[in-house]
Amino acid sequence: MARLDQKTVDQVCKELETAFGNRFSNNLSVRDTHSHNETKLRHEVPDGVVYALSKDDVVKTVKICARYKMPIIGFGVGSSLEGQLNAPVGGISIDFSKMDQVVSFSPEDMTVTIQPGITRETLNSWLRDSGLFFPIDPGANASIGGMASTRASGTSAVRYGTMREAVLCAEAVMADGRLIRTASRAKKSAAGYDLTRLLVGSEGTLGLFTELTIRLHPIPEVVSSGICTFATIGDACNTVIESIQCAIPFARVELMDEFMVKACNAYSGLTLEPRPTLCVEFHGDEASVASQAATFSEIASAHGSSNFQQSTDPEKRAQLWKARHSALWAAEASLPECDVFSTDACVPISRLADCVTETQKDLKEHNLIGPIIGHVGDGNFHVFVGYPKDNEREEKRIYEFTERLSERAISMGGTCTGEHGIGQRKIKYLRMELGDAVDFMWTIKQALDPDNILNPGKYGFPEN
């Protein structure tokens, strides 16, 4: 994989300019924005940016690029975290932000077909009066296409699943410029290979979404939010494990470790006990929400937590979850003068307490500060680690920490990334986690994109 010679790059840019006029740009600041990654990785800018308005634009761009073996990188809003948008050997960024329409809505089927550039907040505004909503919430107001590409999830995945479950079918442009539909709109199907789920989470390396049909859910009649604290991480995790075994359908269940709670107290002027804390949310009708909260409270008590508070009143709910809602900013404030980034690991829930506790020990041993927050129902957690700006030695120590974290998660039967993806930064751990299976991924990649033009340099396949 090498950068194309400048003459070829110029030729591709000329053809794109002819095709798209001022919807093509090779202005440096535009290109730089499109390698924005929400990461501390060095920007690797593409050679040009196409603002697509339609699937035809995407097909046209891919066909021009394919002819010259020019790399192509899809761009939603730029909220990915592992360098997915970087262009290590140049290429053309296709900006989907103007492909942000609802194509069709079927309330009876509880599905909506959208263009990939629509963001989850815009979609939920659009749906507001329908009684339905799109629950997946990765934090950022990401585009749905980007979320599908990284198999995003977040706080509500414990109840509503991840993008793996949310995408019913898709339309995508493949590396040769052909447009396919991955599946019918039927809720289930036994017809052929599951191309939908092959493309979801492939980080733009196998195809570019031009339409997605996604599942919606009824807006819950009643929402209850609650909070309680525990003596140990183990007590908190065991409370969640038993609750799930008792069929409590948590809508959200978030763990904050003692350091995260301290940071939130300092940032938001709260007076929470600096102990492992669970923030929970229940969805249902009044009776069901009350019963979920009562059962949860009982189980939490049996694990030594006696301060469970909950409310269905929106204002009180906001108050109870205030710490959780401000956690990212609190973490950043607790690491002043630092670059902060959020790492991501996920283990079977039976190993979560071990993994979090060992990670806390690791941080302490290495004199690092890293408040921890977890989507505990899924065994997924984040560590917010920071290092003094522009200090390479400190930066290296953080990378070594994330390496140990990935190894720890993998050794416990887990994954190096629950929801952020591989991108450029976790290439090494993909192989560590999945061994020879990565060879078969590469075989698929080579078969579907023989010239390796779709988002090259990600995943760490042999050529890279």
Next chain:
Amino acid sequence: MARLDQKTVDQVCKELETAFGNRFSNNLSVRDTHSHNETKLRHEVPDGVVYALSKDDVVKTVKICARYKMPIIGFGVGSSLEGQLNAPVGGISIDFSKMDQVVSFSPEDMTVTIQPGITRETLNSWLRDSGLFFPIDPGANASIGGMASTRASGTSAVRYGTMREAVLCAEAVMADGRLIRTASRAKKSAAGYDLTRLLVGSEGTLGLFTELTIRLHPIPEVVSSGICTFATIGDACNTVIESIQCAIPFARVELMDEFMVKACNAYSGLTLEPRPTLCVEFHGDEASVASQAATFSEIASAHGSSNFQQSTDPEKRAQLWKARHSALWAAEASLPECDVFSTDACVPISRLADCVTETQKDLKEHNLIGPIIGHVGDGNFHVFVGYPKDNEREEKRIYEFTERLSERAISMGGTCTGEHGIGQRKIKYLRMELGDAVDFMWTIKQALDPDNILNPGKYGFPEN
């Protein structure tokens, strides 16, 4: 794709006999049993059968076969319905029935890792005292490996999903004899391509499962079963659509058309009104089940159904669902002297009433008898059609009917198969449904199995 010459076949059989002794058989009746399909398709027998005891046996068999380009067909219990087990160009059947052990059980994670030959009933017996169960119920007591291979589902998929959702990760032998793990045991992951879901539903054409880690669910505290009738299929379907929009988490919701009800009355001596009928099941605690039943009853009333009966008492529940439980036998009894088979189509639920009603009209116009039963929450339904034994002209009429049914489902945005798979019989409709996407499936197949030795002759790829 052609049959190997007899000398090569003999050589492979000799090597397998040397490797496996009396766990290899080329006895004709054994081979014939292994092409059993629960279908009216002609048996196409394999050249030999290996009874595997371990993943090493599977690896060894695949390596011997791969050397000679000998086809390989996985066999569970032989309950597939579309000719998945036939060996059109011969080959070796690997019988997984002795690989039926539980490898490990993690109640905290609500997962179990099993060998593929274990059947769902055996697994549920094994789990009995754990408080957990494996909910997916395709009717037959299928092997879990077979269920994963065909992406099976059944009555409880509306609540618990299909094998697509049930399989967390797998171990599989690929066409070159290499053993891979498709994913970690973490509940979610953003690491790499979703090989798990690529293999699930691939009908043994991409790899052979040697272990599966599957999700379990808490055994519900209370189960309530109910039944009610409607004036039209549309009223029944609209009741289900509104109920799902109101967040009623049906555990099962089955539709029987008037002809199915008549057949059940005749077979079981029941006196149900011969009208479109819904059989429902709710899972939860006492309060939640009562609230689900009450809301459902209200919605059903609004659609003209005033005879909803339900009970949580096991004996009464069995009585209420008696018609549904005996439906297959009732359908067979209503078609005396006939070969009966069950076809399968699935549409977005918004089109289900149209699809069922048009199918009834089609049956009538063509003087065919075909009671209909549907997993209505998923838009999936079956028609039991029969034709006089050994009457080719009548058999042809039935095939023409299933062709019209597939076309109808596809034209409504649905699929030619919700849960039975493609096998040999639905090859034509796979292309009709998915167009060029099938080319990319074939590209993947060629890349992962270049000699086309894994279950050839299925899916209708170009070579076949």
